Amino acid sequence: MTTTPDGGFGIYVHWPFCLAKCPYCDFNSHVRHQAPSQLQYANALRQELRYFAQYTKGRTVGSVFFGGGTPSLMEPQTVAAVIDEIASLWNLPASAEISMEANPTSVEANRFAGYRSAGVNRLSVGIQALDDVELKRLGRQHSVAEAIQAVDVARNTFERISFDLIYARPEQTHAGWRTELNRALDLAADHLSMYQLTIEEGTMFHKLYAAGKLEMLDPDYAADMYDITQEVTSARGLPAYEISNHAAQGAQCQHNLVYWRYGDYVGVGPGAHGRITMPDGQKWATTTHRMPEEWLLNVENAGHSIEEQELLASVMQADEYLLMSLRLAEGIDVARYEALSGRSFNNKRLSNLQELGFIKWASNNRLKVTEKARPLLNAIITDLSID
Structure with a gap:
C-alpha cells in the first residue's frame, strides 16, 4: 500500500462552465449558450478519476475540492456521482473535507441542500463585494441581498462556510473597505479569502486598462488595504493563516493546505493541474486539456485528457x-x-x-x-x- 505523502492527498475537480465571464477573471472558465450534458461530463470525470487512481492506490483522501468555473451549476446528482466514485477508488473517511465553490444567486442557493445530501460539507461562496454598484462593475450575477440570503442558507446547511472578497477596486477608499470588511465578518463565516484586484492579461479589465478606460488605485494606497485587512481580521478572530486566507481556529481550508504544504493532489476536469507521487517515488506534474469539448472527447477515447506531464526533479x-x-x-x-x-x-x-x-x-x-x-x-x- 502506498502511504500518503508529506502534505496530504487531495482531489481537485474542475467544472469549467459559467453563466457569464467576469471581466477580472483569467481562470479556465467558459460560457456556453447550450448547457452541457451533466451525465456525459459526470461519466467523463469518473473515468478520468479511474485513470489517476491506478497510480495512487491505497491513499487516504483528506480533501476534495470542486472548483471552476462555477461548480454550483452542477446538478447535485452530478456532484454525488463524482464523490461516490472517489469513495470507491480511494479511502475517503467521514472526516474528509469536501468543498465546493458556489455563486450566491437565488437559483444556485436552491441547490445547496442537494449538495449537502451529495456529501459536500464545506461551501465557499463567491460574494466578491458587498456593494451592488461594485458587483455590477465586477460582472457578478447576484445582488448584495442575494449574497446575504445565500450565506444564511449555507450557514444552516453546511458544517463550514467561507466566502471571497476582492479589494483595492477602482475608487475604493480605506474607510469603505474597512466598513465592508467588518460587514462581511458580521455574516459569521469561519473562513474568508480576500484578494487584491489585479489586472490579468487576456481579461476584459486588461483591455479596458490598456485603453485607458479603467483606472486602478495607487499601488501604495492599495497596499495599505492589505494592512487594514490584517488589522481588522485579527481583531475579529480570523487571522491570516496564508497570505490571502483568514480563518477562525480550526477552520482552515484543508484542501488549500494540501497545496501550500506541497502534498499530492489529483486534478480532473478541463485544465486541472495535479501533483502526484508515483509508486516508484517520482513526482509528476500533470495538466489536462483546457477546452471542455476537447477534454471530453479525449477522456471518452483514452480515459484521460492529460496535455502536459512533467517529471519533477528533487x-x-x-x-x-x-x-x-x-x-x-x-x-x-x-x-x-x-x-x-x-x-x-x-x-x-x-x-x-x-x-x-x-x-x-x-x-x-x-x-x-x-x-x-x-x-x-x-x-x-x-x-x-x-x-
Whole structure:
C-alpha cells in the first residue's frame, strides 16, 4: 500500500462552465449558450478519476475540492456521482473535507441542500463585494441581498462556510473597505479569502486598462488595504493563516493546505493541474486539456485528457515547496526543504533577513516570514533560493 505523502492527498475537480465571464477573471472558465450534458461530463470525470487512481492506490483522501468555473451549476446528482466514485477508488473517511465553490444567486442557493445530501460539507461562496454598484462593475450575477440570503442558507446547511472578497477596486477608499470588511465578518463565516484586484492579461479589465478606460488605485494606497485587512481580521478572530486566507481556529481550508504544504493532489476536469507521487517515488506534474469539448472527447477515447506531464526533479520540488509553504503563517519545514534540495539555506542570507525582521524561526526546524514582510514574499523567496 502506498502511504500518503508529506502534505496530504487531495482531489481537485474542475467544472469549467459559467453563466457569464467576469471581466477580472483569467481562470479556465467558459460560457456556453447550450448547457452541457451533466451525465456525459459526470461519466467523463469518473473515468478520468479511474485513470489517476491506478497510480495512487491505497491513499487516504483528506480533501476534495470542486472548483471552476462555477461548480454550483452542477446538478447535485452530478456532484454525488463524482464523490461516490472517489469513495470507491480511494479511502475517503467521514472526516474528509469536501468543498465546493458556489455563486450566491437565488437559483444556485436552491441547490445547496442537494449538495449537502451529495456529501459536500464545506461551501465557499463567491460574494466578491458587498456593494451592488461594485458587483455590477465586477460582472457578478447576484445582488448584495442575494449574497446575504445565500450565506444564511449555507450557514444552516453546511458544517463550514467561507466566502471571497476582492479589494483595492477602482475608487475604493480605506474607510469603505474597512466598513465592508467588518460587514462581511458580521455574516459569521469561519473562513474568508480576500484578494487584491489585479489586472490579468487576456481579461476584459486588461483591455479596458490598456485603453485607458479603467483606472486602478495607487499601488501604495492599495497596499495599505492589505494592512487594514490584517488589522481588522485579527481583531475579529480570523487571522491570516496564508497570505490571502483568514480563518477562525480550526477552520482552515484543508484542501488549500494540501497545496501550500506541497502534498499530492489529483486534478480532473478541463485544465486541472495535479501533483502526484508515483509508486516508484517520482513526482509528476500533470495538466489536462483546457477546452471542455476537447477534454471530453479525449477522456471518452483514452480515459484521460492529460496535455502536459512533467517529471519533477528533487530540486524543482524544493523550489515549489519553498514557494508554496512560505505563504503559510506556519512557515516551511527546513529539514524537508533541505532533503529535497540537497542543500542548506545560506546562513549569511538567513541572518540578514532575520536582522531586517523579515523572517523568524517558528520552532527549531520551521522558518516563517513575519507579518510585516508578507508583501515582500517574492523577494524573500528569491533571496533564500540563492546559494
